[in-house]
Amino acid sequence: MKELSHLLHASSKFSPLAVVFCLVFLNGCQKAKTPEEKSRDTSTFEPKVSNGQDVEFPEKMTQPSIFKTTEGKPVYNDEVRFTGRVTWNEDYAVRVYTPVAGQVAKIVAESGQKVAPGDDLALIHSSDYGQALSDYLKATATLSQAEKTYKRQKELTTYGAAATKDVEQAQADYENAVAEKDRALAALQRYGKPTGDFSDLYHLRSPIGGYVVDKKINNGQEVRPDMILGSTTDVITPLFTIADPNHLWVLLDVPETNLNELKVGQEIELRTPAYPGRIFAGKLTVVGASLDPQTRVVHTRANVENPDGALKAEMYVTVNVKVPMSGTPSVEVPASAVIFLNGKYYVFVPDRINPNKFSRREVTVLHERSAGATVILQGVQPGERVVSDGSLEMNEYVTAGPGEDSKSEATVTPNP
Numbered sequence: 473m474k475e476l477s478h479l480l481h482a483s484s485k486f487s488p489l490a491v492v493f494c495l496v497f498l499n500g501c502q503k504a505k506t507p508e509e510k511s512r513d514t515s516t517f518e519p520k521v522s523n524g525q526d527v528e529f530p531e532k533m534t535q536p537s538i539f540k541t542t543e544g545k546p547v548y549n550d551e552v553r554f555t556g557r558v559t560w561n562e563d564y565a566v567r568v569y570t571p572v573a574g575q576v577a578k579i580v581a582e583s584g585q586k587v588a589p590g591d592d593l594a595l596i597h598s599s600d601y602g603q604a605l606s607d608y609l610k611a612t613a614t615l616s617q618a619e620k621t622y623k624r625q626k627e628l629t630t631y632g633a634a635a636t637k638d639v640e641q642a643q644a645d646y647e648n649a650v651a652e653k654d655r656a657l658a659a660l661q662r663y664g665k666p667t668g669d670f671s672d673l674y675h676l677r678s679p680i681g682g683y684v685v686d687k688k689i690n691n692g693q694e695v696r697p698d699m700i701l702g703s704t705t706d707v708i709t710p711l712f713t714i715a716d717p718n719h720l721w722v723l724l725d726v727p728e729t730n731l732n733e734l735k736v737g738q739e740i741e742l743r744t745p746a747y748p749g750r751i752f753a754g755k756l757t758v759v760g761a762s763l764d765p766q767t768r769v770v771h772t773r774a775n776v777e778n779p780d781g782a783l784k785a786e787m788y789v790t791v792n793v794k795v796p797m798s799g800t801p802s803v804e805v806p807a808s809a810v811i812f813l814n815g816k817y818y819v820f821v822p823d824r825i826n827p828n829k830f831s832r833r834e835v836t837v838l839h840e841r842s843a844g845a846t847v848i849l850q851g852v853q854p855g856e857r858v859v860s861d862g863s864l865e866m867n868e869y870v871t872a873g874p875g876e877d878s879k880s881e882a883t884v885t886p887n888p
């Protein structure tokens with residue numbers, strides 16, 4: 473500093489240019505920093521790697537801000553996945569056959585039409601029905617006459633104006649008429665409730681409310697109770713199929729290796745490409761009692777509610793069946809939290825005390841539970857936080873160590 477004062481004092485006698493020259497000269501004479509000194513200046517911005525698994529970022533380093541953490545959620549249910557086919561729920565579906573032979577006079581209900589219980593589906597001219605109706609009407613008239621005769625004979629008896637045998641005959645005729653009417657009514661009721669129009673026009677009615685989902689007759693077609701259509705040779709053809717689309721079945725073919733995971737009453741989730749992102753809920757109701765000898769699968773069935781009619785019969789769906797897990801619950805984390813390296817799975821867990829310190833921990837992965845989530849069986853406790861964004865970048869620090877340019881083979885978890 474004495475030299476600087478001396479020079480400045482001396483330079484005061486000279487021009488300003490000389491002063492500037494002196495300052496530049498002195499600045500150049502300052503001692504250059506050694507590599508060790510430079511390293512000490514930058515070390516405050518380098519993460520520390522220890523044990524080949526832990527990485528700690530200095531407080532002044534802004535790098536940890538890119539690493540987001542997420543709390544692991546406990547999973548008390550596992551899931552197994554199958555392909556299913558949507559069908560009508562037979563508890564809410566009816567196939568309507570014709571009980572009479574005849575010719576279709578009019579089709580009242582078309583496919584897709586909503587019907588109520590008792591609504592007409594078709595009108596059929598039928599001599600069988602006409603004969604049954606005629607027999608019933610005749611029996612009714614005969615009974616009415618026999619009843620009047622019997623009452624009159626009993627009244628005459630009180631005045632001694634009728635013979636006993638006449639009364640007995642009238643009683644027998646009355647009882648026979650009652651029996652004949654009952655027989656005729658039973659024969660008529662095989663075709664359903666009489667319409668009251670007293671013709672041979674038979675009304676084929678819907679027994680339940682729902683929608684006409686199938687129709688196999690045309691106007692003018694001849695039909696009969698044993699009618700068989702199509703390529704089948706032993707199946708009688710229904711003229712109509714009525715179903716309630718609010719209640720459906722899903723049929724599953726379950727491999728025998730998965731049988732121990734399925735129980736009646738388990739919850740299921742359905743997904744279909746027709747409605748991306750939407751989940752339909754249901755329950756297993758039937759697990760078959762035997763294996764199919766050809767395919768070695770068990771035919772399984774689930775009930776699914778379909779209040780808005782979105783699901784359609786014969787759709788193929790992906791079915792996830794919830795399976796209860798025993799013991800300590802597994803943990804669900806974002807799929808981006810799990811990295812795959814050299815055949816093993818890892819996550820980074822923040823230190824409970826030091827928020828800038830993270831440990832790479834090996835975990836046992838069950839499977840990819842759903843889009844964007846992975847289930848961990850061992851290695852992470854419920855409620856523990858894991859790095860969900862930036863796990864690959866953090867792994868680069870651990871793999872290479874500070875100050876090195878690394879190229880790790882780690883990837884975000886694949887589907888195990």
